[in-house]
Amino acid sequence: MELHESGEMYLETILLLKEQYGYVRSIDIANKMNVSKPSVSRAVGLLKENGYITFDPNGMILLTESGRNVADKIYERHRVLKQFFISLGVSEETADHDACKIEHIISDETFDILKNKIK
Numbered sequence: 001m002e003l004h005e006s007g008e009m010y011l012e013t014i015l016l017l018k019e020q021y022g023y024v025r026s027i028d029i030a031n032k033m034n035v036s037k038p039s040v041s042r043a044v045g046l047l048k049e050n051g052y053i054t055f056d057p058n059g060m061i062l063l064t065e066s067g068r069n070v071a072d073k074i075y076e077r078h079r080v081l082k083q084f085f086i087s088l089g090v091s092e093e094t095a096d097h098d099a100c101k102i103e104h105i106i107s108d109e110t111f112d113i114l115k116n117k118i119k
Helices: 005-021 026-033 037-049 065-087 092-102 108-118
Strands: 053-055 061-063
Touching (some): 005 037, 005 065, 065 108
Antiparallel strands (some): 053 061
């Protein structure tokens, strides 16, 4: 299944919340992404159905291996792009905003070349 930008955003958010709090609940996702609980329920259902997340016995959201791979990839793109934009003189806020948009559309080839050039 091809994951769209919103699915990638949910996975990245789950990764960051897990790292920050050690657990992830739907309400945490809703608060972090500033979306409604029904939106989170729908997204979580689709992510579970497609094997990107699962739940622990307490109902906490967990990334599967494939979910973690996608989340790590998107978050790496975000970090690298943001740092690159900052190094060009872009403000941190704008760099973060732009990286968030570009991380979902940049090709693997372009990202890999960019990452290697800025190392």
